[in-house]
Amino acid sequence: MSTYYERHPGLRLTGVEDEGIVLQLDTRRYFSVNESGFVILEALREPKTADELVEVLRSEYDVDPEHARASILRFLTSCQGSELVVRVDAARAIA
Amino acid sequence: MAAGAAIRIQCAEHVVRARLQAWADALRLNTGVPVVLDVAVGEPVEVETGGAVFRQPGVAIHYGALGSTGGVCVQWESARAAATLEPGRTTARVTLSPAAVCRLDECASSFLSAVLILLLRRAGWHHLHGGIAQDPAGRGWLIAGDQGGGKSTTTALLATSGWRVGNDDIVFLNAGTAGRVTLAAARTPIALRDPVRARFAAQGRPLPARGKFVYWPEELGSRWIDRIEPDVIAFVSVGGERTTHATPITARQATARLIRSSAWVMLEPGLAQEHLDLLGRLARQVRSYRIRLAEDIFAAPERLQELIA
Numbered sequence: 484m485s486t487y488y489e490r491h492p493g494l495r496l497t498g499v500e501d502e503g504i505v506l507q508l509d510t511r512r513y514f515s516v517n518e519s520g521f522v523i524l525e526a527l528r529e530p531k532t533a534d535e536l537v538e539v540l541r542s543e544y545d546v547d548p549e550h551a552r553a554s555i556l557r558f559l560t561s562c563q564g565s566e567l568v569v570r571v572d573a574a575r576a577i578a
Numbered sequence: 579m580a581a582g583a584a585i586r587i588q589c590a591e592h593v594v595r596a597r598l599q600a601w602a603d604a605l606r607l608n609t610g611v612p613v614v615l616d617v618a619v620g621e622p623v624e625v626e627t628g629g630a631v632f633r634q635p636g637v638a639i640h641y642g643a644l645g646s647t648g649g650v651c652v653q654w655e656s657a658r659a660a661a662t663l664e665p666g667r668t669t670a671r672v673t674l675s676p677a678a679v680c681r682l683d684e685c686a687s688s689f690l691s692a693v694l695i696l697l698l699r700r701a702g703w704h705h706l707h708g709g710i711a712q713d714p715a716g717r718g719w720l721i722a723g724d725q726g727g728g729k730s731t732t733t734a735l736l737a738t739s740g741w742r743v744g745n746d747d748i749v750f751l752n753a754g755t756a757g758r759v760t761l762a763a764a765r766t767p768i769a770l771r772d773p774v775r776a777r778f779a780a781q782g783r784p785l786p787a788r789g790k791f792v793y794w795p796e797e798l799g800s801r802w803i804d805r806i807e808p809d810v811i812a813f814v815s816v817g818g819e820r821t822t823h824a825t826p827i828t829a830r831q832a833t834a835r836l837i838r839s840s841a842w843v844m845l846e847p848g849l850a851q852e853h854l855d856l857l858g859r860l861a862r863q864v865r866s867y868r869i870r871l872a873e874d875i876f877a878a879p880e881r882l883q884e885l886i887a
Contacts, residue, residue: 495850497858499830504837506854509630511844513837515830 487530487576488559491566496524507566514565519544520558527568530576533559584609585694589617594679601686602694606765606804609752611701614669615661615693622660622673625651632845637692641845650696650846654689657681661693665848668700684787695842703750703762704853707839709733710744710763710806713883718806720749720761720864722839723814728871732814734768734778734793735879737800743768744795744803751856754807759860762805767792777876808864810886811836817870824867824885832866833858 490496493509503521505514516524519540526539536559537551544551562568585602589595594617602615632639640651652661658675670693678685695705708722709729713736721729721736733746744763754760769790775782780798782791795802813827813835827835836857837843843853867886875881 493847495847495854497833497851497854499833499858499861500828502830504830504833504854504858506837506843506850508844508847508850513834515834 485532485534485573487532487571487573488527488536488568489530489571489576490524490527491569494524494567496521498525505567510566512565514567519554523555523558524562524567530571584612586612586614587617588614589619591617591619591679594619594674594682597682598686598690601683601690604765607698607750607762608804609698609701609703609750609762611668611703613694613697613701615672615690615697616669617672617674619674619676619679621675622653622658625660625662632841634692636688639692639696639845642847652689652693652696654678654685656684656688659685659689661689663693663696663700665846666700668697670697696845698750699842699846699849699853702852703752704849704856705840705842706749706751706761706836706857707747707841708749709746709768710749710761710803710808711736712742712803712806714740715883717809718761720806720808720811720860721746721814722811722835724838727813727815729814730768730770731774732812732869732871732875732882734770734798735875736882737768737793737795737798738778739879740800742795742801742803743798744806751860753856753859758807759856759863760805760807763803765802765804767794768798769793808860811861811864811866812869812882812886813866814869814871817872819870819872820874822870822872822875822881822885824869824882827866827868829858829861829866832861832864835866836861 493507495506497504501518503516533555536555537548540551587595587599636655638653649665650663657677659678661670661672663670708720711719721732723729730746733743737743745766746768748764750762752760769792771790775791782793785792
């Protein structure tokens with residue numbers, strides 16, 4: 484079964500100049516993300532798989548699917564390390 | 579609405595009520611939304627203070643506290659005093675011990691100011707460290723920057739140069755009208771340390787608790803301004819160069835710097851998004867500059883306006 488991701492409950496996000504400023508309320512840290520990172524974090528208001536995120540990015544940019552998937556997985560790994568994104572139980576994500 | 583009427587003090591002890599209402603009125607914060615400090619004198623009852631803790635000098639703020647309600651509990655550390663704020667309510671229940679009442683001025687400027695910041699946030703006014711000013715052309719300025727970066731010196735210099743100024747340290751931002759973010763200043767004096775204060779002709783009054791001297795804008799030749807719609811943000815710092823210079827920065831860079839000046843954005847998850855969005859809107863609304871202050875600014879404070887003309 485695919486892995487689902489969503490925003491960490493402590494994340495707050497605002498858009499500035501097509502990019503994003505992210506707060507992590509639990510760790511009291513803040514980050515900036517580029518345009519595609521902002522699109523991904525916006526999309527993760529609801530749980531999504533990496534493949535679904537590829538489609539989100541491809542709806543915004545002309546990008547090769549395999550390249551997009553690799554970039555998304557790197558971004559998700561980085562975001563998990565900073566507690567910006569969490570994995571979601573698939574049953575809960577689908578429900 | 580009369581100046582100061584937006585902050586109401588309730589207390590059965592008439593002397594305490596009168597002194598605290600005078601303190602609140604003197605701030606002249608007219609946000610248009612009434613907030614209430616419901617004060618009782620007695621020993622504060624211990625409350626469940628789970629959740630995260632945010633510390634300000636002498637004050638501990640427990641948020642996500644009050645059991646399952648997710649409210650906030652504020653405790654003063656200099657004498658026993660506590661306040662509880664339920665989610666969404668613009669009334670704080672405050673208990674001051676007799677020892678705290680004996681130090682009422684200090685209690686107000688430290689503990690009750692923190693409670694007030696939380697109440698105003700519930701009313702849509704979010705705290706930001708910085709000063710406000712209006713240049714002779716009518717443009718609104720936010721003077722921001724890290725502690726010790728020269729916010730107070732800059733504000734005081736502008737006050738001597740025909741600008742109107744609010745204060746140098748605490749402002750509140752609000753969604754405003756017609757899509758323009760508004761900044762409001764409490765009526766608090768500008769505070770300068772030695773040796774900078776010696777550069778000003780006005781004498782000021784000593785504030786031993788902070789090791790500073792304080793000045794009202796009028797004492798520096800200015801007129802107080804209670805709010806602005808900002809056009810410019812100056813993030814000031816003291817540089818080693820010979821002349822003051824300004825470097826434009828992007829809205830994203832400005833937002834990140836504003837977060838550093840607005841630590842309360844991290845409190846109370848239910849209000850954090852509104853606060854963050856306002857910081858982002860403010861950064862998009864203005865032109866932002868990193869200003870490195872040098873000695874020349876003392877002789878020609880108007881240079882600040884020329885730099886970003």
